[in-house]
Every structure is written in structure tokens, then in C-alpha cells.
Amino acid sequence: MPISLHQIVLAGLLTVSDFGKQERAGEILALVKMMQYAGGVASDLDAPQAVFLIKEVQAALLSILETEFPTLFSAHLNGLVVGDMHGHC
Secondary structure, three states: OOOOHHHHHHHHHHHHHHHHHHHHHHHHHHHHHHHHHHHHHHHHOOOHHHHHHHHHHHHHHHHHHHHHOOOOOOHHHHHHHHOOOOOOO
């Protein structure tokens, strides 16, 4: 069965949409990693209030991931929160 031009265009739109979703998830994950690094720095500076607030931001970002991208939200994403908080951003 031949594919119509309409189906090709629609498939292209879905691909662009999927790419946008993947890009958003990647950006949220990048923010989670940045917050992880910032939490390590705050901890090294002995700033417990900053550490608390950074953990709250991380939790909010992970909640967004869980809500918007349930298939991405798995055990390995939970490791971002408890992983090593030192290193480079």
C-alpha cells in the first residue's frame, strides 16, 4: 500500500514533536545534575539551608519528569539524587 504525502508530513510532525519532548527531558535532567553539583558545593561550604533548598528543587524537577515522562522515570533516575554530589557541572 503506497504512503501518501499527508502520512509523510504527519510522520515528520510526530518526529519533531517527539524530538521536542526528548529535548525537554534532557534539559530537565541537565538541571537535576546541575542541582546535584550545586548541592555538593553547598555542602562543602557548610550551608545546610542551601543544601535543603537545592534538594527541594531537585525533587520538583524529578516530579516533573515523573509526571511528563513516566517511561523515563525509573530506578536509574532516582540514582541522580543519591549519587555523588561532587565533580564538574
